[in-house]
Amino acid sequence: MNTSTDAATDAAARDETLVCSGCGTTPPPEEQTAARLTWSRGTDAGRTTWSCERCSRENLRSIESKLDPVWW
Numbered sequence: 001m002n003t004s005t006d007a008a009t010d011a012a013a014r015d016e017t018l019v020c021s022g023c024g025t026t027p028p029p030e031e032q033t034a035a036r037l038t039w040s041r042g043t044d045a046g047r048t049t050w051s052c053e054r055c056s057r058e059n060l061r062s063i064e065s066k067l068d069p070v071w072w
């Protein structure tokens with residue numbers, strides 16, 4: 001059997017547990033893979049941060065309200 005090196009890299013990447021930077025929630029192990037697709041990934045000071053679907057939606061709303069040019 002030929003074990004590909006990609007699998008090892010993948011395993012290492014998967015080892016990183018997702019934690020929401022907004023509310024601190026962590027998806028259950030069986031949802032970690034799915035969460036990588038549905039959660040918003042960001043970068044903060046060179047570190048990867050994640051926001052759960054709920055928080056990313058909240059963030060979007062707050063960004064939109066900040067963009068609202070009421071103070072112009």
Ligand SMILES: [Zn+2]
Pocket residue numbers: 020021022023024025051052053054055056
């Ligand atoms: Zn969250």
